[in-house]
Amino acid sequence: MAAAVGAAEGGLKKILILERLPRLGGILNQCIHLGFGLTYFKEEMTGTEYAARYKKMVYERDIEARTSCFVHTITPQKEITFVCADGEYTVSAKHIVMATGCRERTREMLTVPGTRPAGIFTAGLAQEMVNIYGVMPGKEVVVIGSGDIGLIMARRMTLEGATVHAVLEILDHLSGLIRNKVQCLDDFGIPLYLQHEPLEIIGRDRVEAIRYRNNQTGEHKILPCDTVLFSVGLIPEQDLLIDAGIEPGNGIHLVGNADYIHDYVDAVTREAEKLGRLLA
Amino acid sequence: MRKPSEVKVVIIGGGIVGTSLAYELAKYQLEAVLIEKEAELSFGVSKSNSGIVHTGFQDDPSSLKAQLAVRGNQLYREMAKLLDFPFIPTGELVVAFPGEREQIEHIRENGERLGIPRLEIVEGAWIREHEPNLSTEIECALLGPTAAVINPYEVIYAMAENAASNGVTINCSNEVTALERESDCWAVRTSESEYKAHYVINAAGLSADTISQMAGIPAPRIIPWKGEEFILDRHADRLTQSIIFPVPQKETKGILVIPTVDGNTMIGPTAEEIDDKDDITTSEAGKKKVLRSIQRIVPCVREDQIIASFSGLRPAIAENEFYIREERDGFVNIVGIKSPGLTAAPAIAEYVVQMLAKKMKLSPRKGYIATRSAIPRFRHLSSDERNRLIREDPGYGEVVCRCELVTKSEIREAIKRGARTLDGVKFRTRSQMGRCHGAFCTMKIMEIMAEELGVTYDQITKRGRGSELVMESHELKAL
Amino acid sequence: MAKESTKKFICIICPQCCELETDGTEVKGAKCKRGKEFALQEVVLPLRVITTTIRGEAKEARRMIPVKTACPLPLEDIPQIMRYIKGVRISEIPALGSRINVGGYSKPIELIVTGE
Numbered sequence: 018m019a020a021a022v023g024a025a026e027g028g029l030k031k032i033l034i035l036e037r038l039p040r041l042g043g044i045l046n047q048c049i050h051l052g053f054g055l056t057y058f059k060e061e062m063t064g065t066e067y068a069a070r071y072k073k074m075v076y077e078r079d080i081e082a083r084t085s086c087f088v089h090t091i092t093p094q095k096e097i098t099f100v101c102a103d104g105e106y107t108v109s110a111k112h113i114v115m116a117t118g119c120r121e122r123t124r125e126m127l128t129v130p131g132t133r134p135a136g137i138f139t140a141g142l143a144q145e146m147v148n149i150y151g152v153m154p155g156k157e158v159v160v161i162g163s164g165d166i167g168l169i170m171a172r173r174m175t176l177e178g179a180t181v182h183a184v185l186e187i188l189d190h191l192s193g194l195i196r197n198k199v200q201c202l203d204d205f206g207i208p209l210y211l212q213h214e215p216l217e218i219i220g221r222d223r224v225e226a227i228r229y230r231n232n233q234t235g236e237h238k239i240l241p242c243d244t245v246l247f248s249v250g251l252i253p254e255q256d257l258l259i260d261a262g263i264e265p266g267n268g269i270h271l272v273g274n275a276d277y278i279h280d281y282v283d284a285v286t287r288e289a290e291k292l293g294r295l296l297a
Numbered sequence: 298m299r300k301p302s303e304v305k306v307v308i309i310g311g312g313i314v315g316t317s318l319a320y321e322l323a324k325y326q327l328e329a330v331l332i333e334k335e336a337e338l339s340f341g342v343s344k345s346n347s348g349i350v351h352t353g354f355q356d357d358p359s360s361l362k363a364q365l366a367v368r369g370n371q372l373y374r375e376m377a378k379l380l381d382f383p384f385i386p387t388g389e390l391v392v393a394f395p396g397e398r399e400q401i402e403h404i405r406e407n408g409e410r411l412g413i414p415r416l417e418i419v420e421g422a423w424i425r426e427h428e429p430n431l432s433t434e435i436e437c438a439l440l441g442p443t444a445a446v447i448n449p450y451e452v453i454y455a456m457a458e459n460a461a462s463n464g465v466t467i468n469c470s471n472e473v474t475a476l477e478r479e480s481d482c483w484a485v486r487t488s489e490s491e492y493k494a495h496y497v498i499n500a501a502g503l504s505a506d507t508i509s510q511m512a513g514i515p516a517p518r519i520i521p522w523k524g525e526e527f528i529l530d531r532h533a534d535r536l537t538q539s540i541i542f543p544v545p546q547k548e549t550k551g552i553l554v555i556p557t558v559d560g561n562t563m564i565g566p567t568a569e570e571i572d573d574k575d576d577i578t579t580s581e582a583g584k585k586k587v588l589r590s591i592q593r594i595v596p597c598v599r600e601d602q603i604i605a606s607f608s609g610l611r612p613a614i615a616e617n618e619f620y621i622r623e624e625r626d627g628f629v630n631i632v633g634i635k636s637p638g639l640t641a642a643p644a645i646a647e648y649v650v651q652m653l654a655k656k657m658k659l660s661p662r663k664g665y666i667a668t669r670s671a672i673p674r675f676r677h678l679s680s681d682e683r684n685r686l687i688r689e690d691p692g693y694g695e696v697v698c699r700c701e702l703v704t705k706s707e708i709r710e711a712i713k714r715g716a717r718t719l720d721g722v723k724f725r726t727r728s729q730m731g732r733c734h735g736a737f738c739t740m741k742i743m744e745i746m747a748e749e750l751g752v753t754y755d756q757i758t759k760r761g762r763g764s765e766l767v768m769e770s771h772e773l774k775a776l
Numbered sequence: 777m778a779k780e781s782t783k784k785f786i787c788i789i790c791p792q793c794c795e796l797e798t799d800g801t802e803v804k805g806a807k808c809k810r811g812k813e814f815a816l817q818e819v820v821l822p823l824r825v826i827t828t829t830i831r832g833e834a835k836e837a838r839r840m841i842p843v844k845t846a847c848p849l850p851l852e853d854i855p856q857i858m859r860y861i862k863g864v865r866i867s868e869i870p871a872l873g874s875r876i877n878v879g880g881y882s883k884p885i886e887l888i889v890t891g892e
Binding site: 037085087089098100101102103104105120121123124126127128130131132133134135136138139141142145146149150151152153154155156217221222223256 | 575577578579580581584603604605606607675680683684687688691692694695696699700702704732733734735736737739740743744754755758759760761762763764765766767768769
């Protein structure tokens with residue numbers, strides 16, 4: 018949205034936003050927590066408020082935005098094919114801005130040895146479950162990885178009545194922001210174990226426990242739980258380009274987390290608006 | 298409890314063997330019911346099968362299993378057309394390192410005795426040209442062009458849908474609790490219902506020995522053999538065109554490279570005898586073992602290409618042969634169907650039905666429906682076909698699983714055809730199988746399931762009771 | 777009035793994450809006024825804004841409506857406050873920024889709707 022607003026500000030007339038979900042805002046819509054907008058708007062907002070603010074800016078500038086439209090192919094000739102409830106369409110553009118965000122890493126999640134029961138989720142999926150659908154992934158939780166979404170979800174699950182037993186981090190330092198550790202873990206007495214590696218997921222139908230190792234002492238422990246959330250990093254979502262074998266450039270632009278992973282939405286916004294103006 | 302249903306045949310077990318029987322029996326005018334203890338068909342042994350339709354040359358040509366495998370291979374070709382499931386004729390290569398030529402020549406002779414067509418020993422130059430990723434140390438290989446790959450669960454659902462359309466009843470979540478001989482029939486009691494049947498066919502896979510004991514009939518003990526398999530990322534180019542075998546070991550066919558129906562490469566399986574019929578864990582040791590074996594054959598495979606792993610159990614018995622016989626009073630045991638069980642399954646069904654035909658008169662079913670069509674797979678359609686589908690049903694324009702391009706209507710159709718669990722939807726549509734492993738689509742699929750099945754989110758399971766995914770938040774005690 | 781001990785915090789006001797140290801009257805390490813206020817308040821009674829969701833029962837509305845508390849509330853009371861907030865049900869689609877009052881706690885709690 019920020020790229021579209023930037024381009025419109027710069028005087029560009031024909032802009033089209035294609036969004037796969039039924040509403041604009043992407044993952045911001047499931048980020049109900051504060052921490053957005055501090056540097057860009059000089060006020061602290063929730064992700065949902067941030068999305069709403071941009072949506073208003075998009076509508077005020079009469080930018081065409083189509084939701085529930087799934088782009089599945091782009092070509093080096095800058096043709097975009099998308100599917101929606103009225104059919105499949107191909108449009109061509111002078112510039113394509115890929116603001117496709119990122120996806121959560123799951124490789125670790127799926128190659129942690131052990132069983133494959135219900136109760137293993139990425140932190141982002143857990144966030145969608147709780148904040149959008151109002152259901153709980155479980156009540157006895159262990160978080161693997163100390164990424165920001167994992168920290169935010171440790172607090173969120175606690176607020177909703179679950180017990181978060183620990184956050185395990187294989188590295189010797191926190192992956193997320195310190196302020197998130199303070200206000201998500203410390204505030205609620207949730208322990209962070211650094212240099213701890215998950216070794217095995219236990220449980221036939223539903224998670225029953227996780228076995229892990231303290232890599233400093235070599236000590237093994239089994240921690241009973243019914244839910245394991247993974248927050249082990251984000252990957253820029255560039256599959257549309259990879260599938261088509263296209264490199265960015267020549268009118269195809271990556272912006273935001275689709276380009277590289279940012280800590281703050283404010284930085285993403287700034288970059289996107291700048292890019293938008295440049296294209297106008 | 299409801300009044301028992303009276304039927305001609307009860308099939309116990311909804312894996313590849315039991316479902317093949319349901320499909321085969323559906324061709325005749327009789328009442329049959331298939332019962333499965335898991336929430337859906339294929340959720341036992343079959344779902345983690347490697348999916349290879351073997352040529353049949355790996356086994357002793359005088360064995361029943363070799364003969365049934367060769368016949369099964371032929372049957373799959375016809376069935377794939379009738380039942381509209383993917384059957385990819387990849388062919389297979391048994392690769393020989395220096396000193397192993399004699400062994401593959403021996404396998405070829407066996408194969409030729411079984412009547413397997415077009416077997417050929419190919420030399421180094423052929424291998425370099427057709428399979429450039431194979432180790433240059435490989436001297437020659439036995440080529441079996443009739444080998445192929447299928448998706449075991451897809452075949453099971455295809456056969457089950459066809460059987461159901463011809464009147465065979467399929468009841469999942471029905472675990473047999475008692476089996477008794479009454480004056481002229483068998484009483485089969487399950488967790489959900491009761492059946493009286495003239496014939497009972499025991500195709501219960503890992504539990505086949507237990508089921509036989511329930512009927513008071515001794516049967517060989519099942520020894521679970523665990524196999525761990527690893528799937529490589531699709532971005533890693535297809536490693537090989539054909540299925541690659543090392544020269545076979547004593548008990549197993551060794552660790553293989555399998556190009557799957559879905560375009561990934563799978564490596565494995567390990568073979569480990571275990572005690573626990575529930576042990577489907579994967580291990581670091583298993584991964585290392587598979588990688589070591591495969592890197593000898595395909596040196597470019599890397600550990601970081603592994604995107605998923607799973608393990609399954611083979612229902613082995615002490616003797617290296619299928620145990621198929623009519624025991625007494627119309628009770629048929631099908632026990633110890635390990636590799637090439639998937640390949641042989643349609644032939645096992647044919648064999649058992651021929652056995653039954655000696656005892657009872659089988660007449661062709663009136664109005665038999667020979668075909669079944671697959672759920673349209675949006676991803677594989679042309680733009681015109683897509684637009685036509687969307688015009689008929691806008692749900693085909695709503696993409697739910699973005700990695701595999703699966704639409705809302707495909708999910709709905711899977712549920713209509715019997716999917717009751719998240720894994721059932723996954724196996725029928727490929728949703729959740731892509732790179733995000735369900736992180737983006739799980740809730741959207743659950744939303745559709747809740748709508749279509751009229752259930753709440755907390756009732757939806759991954760693969761049956763006990764694997765519920767979420768709870769309603771008010772169930773948690775207030776803090 | 778002399779304080780015997782000082783307390784250290786990491787400031788959560790902004791991404792700078794200043795390391796603050798205070799004896800209850802003086803604050804060291806704060807790069808802004810808000811950080812200073814945060815530290816002084818943190819010694820007496822830590823306060824936090826709660827962000828959560830409430831259940832929307834309107835048919836067309838999204839199921840969960842995101843909200844935040846209009847002002848920061850005592851950290852130690854959050855479990856108790858969450859219980860009151862979780863009891864709230866809304867039948868209409870609330871506008872972004874509209875306010876919802878929640879009773880039960882020692883003082884009235886005001887929630888602000890943060891999503892649409």
